[in-house]
Amino acid sequence: MTHSFDVLVIGSGVAGLSAARRAQQLGGSVLVLEKAWDLPGFGNSRQSGAIFVAADAPPTTPPDVLYRRMMERTDGTARPDVVRAWADNVARALRFQVAEGAVYGTRGASDESPYRLQPPQPQALGRPWRGAGPDVFLTRLVDRVRVASGTVIAGARARRLLVEGGRVVGVEASTADGVQRFRARSVVMADGGFQANRELMARHVTTDYLLDGSPLDTGDCLQMALEFGARTASMDVFYGHCRHRDALHNPRLSPHPAPAAAIEASLAVDAHGRRIADEAAGTTVMAVAIARSTTPGDCWLVLDDITWTGTAARGARRNVAELPLNPVLEQEGATVVVADSIEELAVRIPAPMEALAVTVTIYNRAVERRAGHELTPPRTGSPAPLARAPYRAIPLIAGVYFTMGGVLVNGRAQVLDERERPIPGLLAAGGTMAGLMGGPRAGYAGGWGEASTFGLLAGESAMAAARAEDAGD
Ligand SMILES: Cc1cc2nc3c(=O)[nH]c(=O)nc-3n(C[C@H](O)[C@H](O)[C@H](O)COP(=O)(O)OP(=O)(O)OC[C@H]3O[C@@H](n4cnc5c(N)ncnc54)[C@H](O)[C@@H]3O)c2cc1C
Known part of the structure; x- marks a missing residue:
C-alpha cells in the first residue's frame, strides 16, 4: 500500500x-x-x-x-x-x-x-x-x-x-x-x-x-x-427510450429518428399482437413495458398511413424535425413492414401475429367511442383509429440509458x-x-x-x- x-x-x-x-x-x-x-x-x-x-x-x-x-x-x-x-x-x-x-x-x-x-x-x-x-x-x-x-x-x-x-x-x-x-x-x-x-x-x-x-x-x-x-x-x-430494433446493429438509428411521437399516436404490440402498455404514457414507460413484456426482443409499433405521413410534423413538435421516422428509416435501410391491410401486415411480420387484427379492431372501436380507458391496458390521450392503408409495422426494442x-x-x-x-x-x-x-x-x-x-x-x-x-x- x-x-x-x-x-x-x-x-x-x-x-x-x-x-x-x-x-x-x-x-x-x-x-x-x-x-x-x-x-x-x-x-x-x-x-x-x-x-x-x-x-x-x-x-x-x-x-x-x-x-x-x-x-x-x-x-x-x-x-x-x-x-x-x-x-x-x-x-x-x-x-x-x-x-x-x-x-x-x-x-x-x-x-x-x-x-x-x-x-x-x-x-x-x-x-x-x-x-x-x-x-x-x-x-x-x-x-x-x-x-x-x-x-x-x-x-x-x-x-x-x-x-x-x-x-x-x-x-x-x-x-x-x-x-x-x-x-x-x-x-x-x-x-x-x-x-x-x-x-x-x-x-x-x-x-x-x-x-x-x-x-x-x-x-x-x-x-x-x-x-x-x-x-x-x-x-x-431503468431509464431509457423506445428505439427501432435495427439500432442493435446500426448505431445511427439511436437516438434519432425516435419513435416516441409515433408511439403516442398509434399502438405498440408484443409478438402475439397484444398491446403492451398505454401508448400515451411516454417512451420511458413504454421502454420499461417492452423490457418486461413476454417478448422483449419482438415488439412492434403498428401505424397507419396518416400517422406515418404525419411523423415529420409530430417530430417538429419534439424538436427533431430534421430526423423524422419518415423518410429516415427507409433511407437508413431500417426494417419497415408495409401492407395494404392489418391482416396482411400480421403475416408479413417475421413471426405471424394471430391476435393483431382482433387487437386493432377492438382498439379502433374503443378510440372511435373515446372509450380508450375501457381497454386493457387502458389507452389515454386522444388517439385516432388506424384507418388509412397502407399500414406499417416497425420493430421496437427498449433502449437502456442507465439502471x-x-x-x-x-x-x-x-x-x-x-x-x-x-x-x-x-x-x-x-x-x-x-x-x-x-x-x-x-x-x-x-x-x-x-x-x-x-x-x-x-x-x-x-x-x-x-x-x-x-x-x-
Ligand atoms: C445518451 C444519454 C443522454 C442522457 N441525457 C440526460 C439528460 O439530458 N438529463 C439527465 O438528467 N440525465 C441524462 N442522462 C443520464 C445522465 O447523463 C447520467 O445519469 C449521469 O451522467 C450519470 O453520471 P455518473 O457520474 O453517475 O456515471 P457515468 O457518467 O456513467 O460515469 C461512470 C464512470 O465510471 C467509470 N468506471 C466504471 N467502472 C469503473 C471501475 N471499476 N473503476 C474505475 N472507473 C470505472 C466509467 O468508465 C465512467 O467514466 C443521459 C444518459 C445518456 C446515456
Whole structure:
C-alpha cells in the first residue's frame, strides 16, 4: 500500500468529478480512478444530453415542491432522507457547476429546457457527443482536479474494496502498472449504473435490450459493495427510450429518428399482437413495458398511413424535425413492414401475429367511442383509429440509458448495509446509487441532477468524516 488520500473516487463522470472537486474545495487530497484509457471516461455523463432537470422541473424549484413531487412519483417508496437531500441541494449543485465553469442555457427558442449544458450536441444521426457541453465541462473538471494537486489515473479499474476492522480503507485496482492498492479515508463509488453488464441485466431487468448508455458502466462497484454487505434497491428499473430494433446493429438509428411521437399516436404490440402498455404514457414507460413484456426482443409499433405521413410534423413538435421516422428509416435501410391491410401486415411480420387484427379492431372501436380507458391496458390521450392503408409495422426494442437501481444510500450519500446502517468509509453517488428514484416503484428524477447533487454531497460527507477523525471523534 503505497498511496494514501483523504478521498478516493471511482469513476470520472459528473458524480465522481463533482465529489472530487468538492472534497478539494474543502481541503482534501483526492485520487480519481478511471477505468477508461481516455479522460474523462466515456461514461454516461460524457455522452449525456445534460439537461439539468429535477423531476422534470427546473432545479431552482422550491425544495418542498421538489420533495413532494418526487415522493408522489415514486408512490412514497423513495427514501425520504435521500429525496430531502436531493430537493434541498439540487439547486446548489447547479450553482456549484456554474462556479466550476459549466455554462447552462437554451440552445434556441424551440428548446424545452433553459438548463441544457452548452453547447448542445448537433442534431444528426448517431450521438455526436464530442465537443458538446458534457465533453467540454468534464474535461475542464479533470483539469481542475489536477491543477488543485489531485491525482487522476486513467486505465485504472477498481476491483475490490479494502476493508479493515469493518471499515473501507481503500481500493485494489488493475492499472497499467499492474494491480495496485490505494489507501483512502473515504471511498466514493461513482462508476455509473450496470446497464452494460449483460449478466446483471439478465438477472434483474431483461436479456433483450439496446445498450443506449455507456458500455463502461458494468456495475463493478455494485458487485464490490455487495461483497461487503451493502443493501440494494430498485434493481429492476431503468431509464431509457423506445428505439427501432435495427439500432442493435446500426448505431445511427439511436437516438434519432425516435419513435416516441409515433408511439403516442398509434399502438405498440408484443409478438402475439397484444398491446403492451398505454401508448400515451411516454417512451420511458413504454421502454420499461417492452423490457418486461413476454417478448422483449419482438415488439412492434403498428401505424397507419396518416400517422406515418404525419411523423415529420409530430417530430417538429419534439424538436427533431430534421430526423423524422419518415423518410429516415427507409433511407437508413431500417426494417419497415408495409401492407395494404392489418391482416396482411400480421403475416408479413417475421413471426405471424394471430391476435393483431382482433387487437386493432377492438382498439379502433374503443378510440372511435373515446372509450380508450375501457381497454386493457387502458389507452389515454386522444388517439385516432388506424384507418388509412397502407399500414406499417416497425420493430421496437427498449433502449437502456442507465439502471436506476443500485447501492442504497442515505441522504449523506453513505452506503447502507442490509440493516440500513452506514458502512464506514463508503459513499456512493450518481448511477451507482439507489434511494432517490424509488423503491419497488421507480420515478425519474433526472440522472444528471442526481449524479451532480450526490457527487457534491459525497465529497462533503467524505471531508466531514476526515475532519471528525482528525478531531478524534
Ligand atoms: C445518451 C444519454 C443522454 C442522457 N441525457 C440526460 C439528460 O439530458 N438529463 C439527465 O438528467 N440525465 C441524462 N442522462 C443520464 C445522465 O447523463 C447520467 O445519469 C449521469 O451522467 C450519470 O453520471 P455518473 O457520474 O453517475 O456515471 P457515468 O457518467 O456513467 O460515469 C461512470 C464512470 O465510471 C467509470 N468506471 C466504471 N467502472 C469503473 C471501475 N471499476 N473503476 C474505475 N472507473 C470505472 C466509467 O468508465 C465512467 O467514466 C443521459 C444518459 C445518456 C446515456
